[in-house]
Amino acid sequence: MPDMSTHPTQPIRLIVGLGNPGADYAATRHNAGFWFLDHLAEKYGVTFKVDSKFHGQVARILVGGRECWLLKPSTFMNRSGQSVSSIAKYYKIPLDQILVAHDELDMAPGIARLKFGGGHAGHNGLRDIVSAMGSKDFWRLRIGIDHPGSAAQVVNYVLGRPSKQEAEAIERLLDDCKRVLPELLKGEFQRAMNRLHVVS
Numbered sequence: 001m002p003d004m005s006t007h008p009t010q011p012i013r014l015i016v017g018l019g020n021p022g023a024d025y026a027a028t029r030h031n032a033g034f035w036f037l038d039h040l041a042e043k044y045g046v047t048f049k050v051d052s053k054f055h056g057q058v059a060r061i062l063v064g065g066r067e068c069w070l071l072k073p074s075t076f077m078n079r080s081g082q083s084v085s086s087i088a089k090y091y092k093i094p095l096d097q098i099l100v101a102h103d104e105l106d107m108a109p110g111i112a113r114l115k116f117g118g119g120h121a122g123h124n125g126l127r128d129i130v131s132a133m134g135s136k137d138f139w140r141l142r143i144g145i146d147h148p149g150s151a152a153q154v155v156n157y158v159l160g161r162p163s164k165q166e167a168e169a170i171e172r173l174l175d176d177c178k179r180v181l182p183e184l185l186k187g188e189f190q191r192a193m194n195r196l197h198v199v200s
């Protein structure tokens with residue numbers, strides 16, 4: 001397991017799911033971050049509401065007395081930073097208390113990893129958040145969708161739908177991910193990683 005002792009241990013107060021808005025994109029691999037937030041909203045019995053000042057859909061959950069905002073940007077993927085920066089500034093949420101859930105080409109469906117900081121690896125949503133926030137020092141939940149095998153196929157692949165088998169693996173994974181939310185909201189990242197990385 002990675003050594004988390006050098007990373008922040010502040011509670012997560014904002015979880016951003018990355019995806020593209022609209023029915024045409026809802027079931028595509030690139031929307032895995034949205035899927036995770038839908039799982040959380042269902043588990044905690046909340047409904048997303050459009051909030052124009054945040055350029056997205058938002059919901060508020062309480063877990064063990066701890067408040068956390070959920071955000072699905074309504075901008076397209078490559079403008080996600082506008083939405084994230086708006087809500088972070090409004091609620092005065094520091095960057096190290098933000099978790100961004102996104103699709104990850106470098107891991108198979110059914111695998112997820114928590115990570116702090118790092119590059120954007122060509123992911124347009126992450127790229128724009130780093131640009132808008134002026135830093136890459138935020139948490140990521142990387143949701144595996146696998147790689148098509150060729151860089152030339154990536155765009156069509158991420159905007160395509162997973163197979164039935166892939167979708168089932170991702171759904172099981174998201175169930176595992178939502179179970180570690182209490183740890184994330186307490187800043188217990190090592191414990192969350194240990195649990196998540198064992199099951200996935």
